[in-house]
Amino acid sequence: MIRLEGALYPWRFRLVLLLLALMVGAIVWRIVDLQLIDRDFLQAHGDARSVRHIPIPAHRGLMTDRNGEPLAVSTPVTTLWANGRELQGAAAQWPALAAALGQEPKAFAARVRASAEREFMYLVRGLTPEQGQRVLDLKVPGVYAIEEFRRFYPAGEVTAHVVGFTDVDDRGREGMELAFDEWLAGVPGKRQVLKDRRGRLIKDVQVAQNAKAGKALALSIDLRLQYLAHRELRNALVEFGAKAGSLVMIDVKSGEVLAMVNQPTYNPNNRRSLQPAAMRNRAMIDVFEPGSTMKPLSMVAALESGRWKPTDTVDVYPGSLRIGRYTIRDVSRATGPLDLTGILIKSSNVGMSKIAFDIGGESIFNLMQQVGLGQDTGLGFPGERVGNLPNHRNWRKAETATLSYGYGLSVTAVQLVHAYAALANNGRNVPLSLTRVDHAPDGVQVIPEDVAKIMQGMLQQVVEAPGGVHRAKVPGYHVAGKSGTARKASVGSKGYTENAYRSLFAGFGPMSDPRIAVAVVIDEPSEGGYYGGLVSAPVFGKVMAGALRLMNIVPDDLPPVESQELAVNTGTGGRL
Structure with a gap:
């Protein structure tokens, strides 16, 4: 039967053979194609299974x-x-x-x-x-x-x-x-x-x-100055039992930040027991009311208005001033008329308020805004805060007075030292930098040069005059600055915390050609006092003294050569 069917239908057999041949040919062609012609296909799939990057x-x-x-x-x-x-x-x-x-x-x-x-x-x-x-x-x-x-x-x-x-x-x-x-x-x-x-x-x-x-x-940081500032700030916190502190030093000509330290701090090489609060760069992040350190800026606004001269006087008797429900008081309890320098030396809130009433809160606001308060510093530091500089359509007496002596606004330590750097740089404000600057920028004239120089002399008297902040003095150099003591605002409620203060000092030197500006902020000192002139001023003096010597800046407050020779010849120069 099989032979018979094959003989009857030979085309079926041939068709099967043809199909088998075509299949073999296709397989052979595919093998030749993959191995010789289109080799990338197999290589890509092989690599996908074995080649790694x-x-x-x-x-x-x-x-x-x-x-x-x-x-x-x-x-x-x-x-x-x-x-x-x-x-x-x-x-x-x-x-x-x-x-x-x-x-x-x-x-x-x-x-x-x-x-x-x-x-x-x-x-x-x-x-x-x-x-x-x-x-x-x-x-x-x-x-x-x-x-x-x-x-x-x-x-x-x-x-x-x-x-x-x-x-x-x-x-x-x-x-x-x-x-x-x-x-x-x-x-x-x-x-x-x-x-x-x-x-x-x-x-x-x-x-x-x-x-x-x-x-x-x-970076713009000078490691020598950084170590110096770190040591002195740490020692001050230990001496006065303070909660925290910050210190910022800048070059007033170039705007470079030469030192920036905070306490408490942490070791970045070992962060196993790191406390989150220690990570905060308080100099850039913490905002506070700057207190009396703002009085020089308010005084600049008065001098710039042309309505006041350094020799003009203000009667501050009896050391208090009533404004509606509020009473402004002077800690120094000065009783007689004070000239403008005397108001800064005595840190008279009453005297500063009366000047502010005369020139208006708007002029003080404009001056503070020009020197960079309430604005971004441009450093680009992560988490930096800009603080708050309030502006009012109608400046009432209470708002004008508080702004003039540093309340009702908030700043950072970097903004504070930047404002003082403008005073030190003859009224020219240069942008800040945390990276090294090869060519100092031109900056912007924000305060008339003659007014800035007058204020430099007044702030020098704040440090050197009888009754001034003598703890900020630097042997061999003339320096200038202003202390401040600000009550701490309550967190989560209105008003101020009882017996909680920030001690402040901001200044610059040497006065022959100001090069360095420093701001010191010490938070909640609890032992030995809390006034800025007592707590922060000595830190400024020690850091400024070390910085001026490390930077090889020529002293501008040495006694004349004749006086030194006379002291040696008469035996009052001390033992050799």
């Missing part, structure tokens, strides 16, 4: 002070990871591996079992290369290493609030590390490797893309 970390840029001293450097570290599936087959080596990693064996074993189905788990990050190699030498299956970088801060807590820190992935999280993260970070590279189906490395093929290191960043 491992990131090459980029070296983060070096951060230095203005003189090249390192403030933040990146050091190579080893990160160990494991393939959880592979590690399950080496349970006998877990105790030795846990000991090498410095981890508790039972907790380590539990973590590995919980990651049994995962192909990636961190074992430990940030080991030194030597520590990482000791672990790898154990030859535990499934344990691998990644090369990374860790940030180290040589100055530690001294520069913590300015420099900031990075996280475990080397990304900026605070301070200048965050503000300039893109500049410092660089671009990671890629390394091409071959891995088997279990993820094990077979061959290191090539570097597909080289890592591009981050750029270096030179």
